[in-house]
Amino acid sequence: xxxxxxxxxxxxxxxxxxxYNAYYCGICKSLGERYGxxxxxxxxxxxxxxxxxxxxALENKVSLEKFRxxxxxTKRKYRCLRNDNINFAADLTVFLTGAxxxxxxxxxxxxxxxxxxGLLRKGFSKASKRLNAIAGHIEEELERLHCYExxxxxxxxxxxxxxxxIIRKILEYGCGKSDVSEELGWIGYQLGKxxxxxxxxxxxxxxxxxxxxxxxxxxxxxxxxxLKLFKEKIKDRTGFFLFASLDEISATxxxxxxxxxxxxxxxxxxxxxxxxxxxxxxxxxxxxxTEKSV
Numbered sequence: 001x002x003x004x005x006x007x008x009x010x011x012x013x014x015x016x017x018x019x020y021n022a023y024y025c026g027i028c029k030s031l032g033e034r035y036g037x038x039x040x041x042x043x044x045x046x047x048x049x050x051x052x053x054x055x056x057a058l059e060n061k062v063s064l065e066k067f068r069x070x071x072x073x074t075k076r077k078y079r080c081l082r083n084d085n086i087n088f089a090a091d092l093t094v095f096l097t098g099a100x101x102x103x104x105x106x107x108x109x110x111x112x113x114x115x116x117x118g119l120l121r122k123g124f125s126k127a128s129k130r131l132n133a134i135a136g137h138i139e140e141e142l143e144r145l146h147c148y149e150x151x152x153x154x155x156x157x158x159x160x161x162x163x164x165x166i167i168r169k170i171l172e173y174g175c176g177k178s179d180v181s182e183e184l185g186w187i188g189y190q191l192g193k194x195x196x197x198x199x200x201x202x203x204x205x206x207x208x209x210x211x212x213x214x215x216x217x218x219x220x221x222x223x224x225x226x227l228k229l230f231k232e233k234i235k236d237r238t239g240f241f242l243f244a245s246l247d248e249i250s251a252t253x254x255x256x257x258x259x260x261x262x263x264x265x266x267x268x269x270x271x272x273x274x275x276x277x278x279x280x281x282x283x284x285x286x287x288x289x290t291e292k293s294v
Contacts (some may be wrong), residue, residue, distance in 0.1 A: 001197055003044035005191070006282075007264070008271035016263045018078055023048050026080030029091035034083075035123045042093050042120075045194075049268055051089040054174045056261040057184055088174055091127045091151050091235065095135060098124030101144055105151065108212060141166045154218030156241060160193040165237045166190030179254040187252050194245040195271070198280050201238050204231065235281055242277050249273070 007020060008073045027047055031039045055062060062080045069077055081088055098120050104113035117124075145162035153159055171188035175181045200216050205227060207214040216222075220234045246269075254270055278284075 002195055003046055004195055004198055004273075004276055005046045005049040005268060006272045006276060007045075008275050011271045012148050012267045013263060016255050016267065017259070019064075019230065020052070020264050022062075022078040022080045023051055023086070025067075025069065025077060026062075026082060026086045027051060027089050027093070029079055030082050030086050031093065034087065035094055036089055038119070039094055041125055042097050044093065047089040047093045049265075051085045051263055052169065052173065052261045053171070053184070053187075054085040054088070055083070056220045056258045056265055057178050057180050057256070058173045059087070059260055061260060062086075085174065091130045092170060094120065095127035095131055095138070098127070099138060099142055100160055103146060106146055108210065118271070134169050137169050141169075149213040152213055152218050154215055154220075156197065156215050156219050157193075159215045160196040163196040164192035165188040167195070180258075182255045183252050185245075187249050190245040190248040190252075194242055194249075194277075197238065197241050197245075198277065201242075202280055225287065239277070239281055242281070246273055246277065 007017070012020070024043065027108065028040050031043060054060075060083060062083060064078045065081055066076045066078055068075075069248075080173070098117065100118040101120065103112045104110065120229050122194060131138075143161045145159065148159045148162070165245075168185045168189035171187040172181050175184050178184070197216075199212050203212075204214060204216060206212070206229065207217065216234065216238060220230070220237070222230055249269055253265070
């Protein structure tokens with residue numbers, strides 16, 4: 001998970017922001033207790049969204065408790081008491097981070113990925129066992145993605161389908177026998193495609209420097225010319241892919257809107273993702289209330 005699925009704070013109610021923060025802190029606590037203090041550093045916004053969305057789909061009401069965080073010792077904060085979805089989000093965070101590091105080793109063989117993978121290897125193994133039902137599927141899709149990268153495949157729909165399938169499987173598994181599992185799976189699929197393409201756009205400059213695969217460079221035929229002109233040329237076409245996925249996500253969520261966490265989810269899907277898409281396309285990483293941390 002990359003951390004692109006963020007709230008848009010200026011349009012979020014204060015009470016909803018407290019609940020969102022409480023999920024963030026609940027997952028952080030779960031990471032620490034289930035894997036150790038170092039793993040708390042892996043927490044990201046995507047995991048928080050998954051826990052919030054699953055609790056909404058399953059209509060789980062979470063309980064909050066007050067606590068003092070070592071990073072903010074002067075004020076008392078709220079966190080969600082651990083439940084299955086918070087633990088699930090913590091396990092996913094560790095597993096997907098480890099899987100990403102292993103993928104980086106295959107693609108780039110860089111020292112930092114080797115060091116990170118070694119540091120997280122024990123936790124990755126533990127998370128893999130806890131996610132046994134879907135861990136194999138995720139690894140298969142990452143392997144398929146790696147094959148496309150080795151082929152320098154420029155079919156954006158096909159390549160992004162791999163990450164879309166991963167997020168779909170995660171949400172379908174997480175919501176179990178919920179009456180909205182099919183809709184949640186489609187939201188996950190479109191969200192995964194959006195994440196992959198957004199990340200590809202953000203990585204264009206880095207991938208050129210490292211001579212790494214990027215489906216946008218292949219699809220639109222980058223020929224070592226002026227990068228700024230190239231990005232301007234393909235900006236609208238890339239935006240089409242991104243906003244098409246957002247339209248599908250919004251339309252599907254309208255079919256399953258649950259009362260629990262609805263305001264938070266709507267803020268993320270309708271405001272946060274739209275704002276993030278514009279920021280990514282325009283080269284802005286943090287802007288207009290999209291915070292670096294909570």
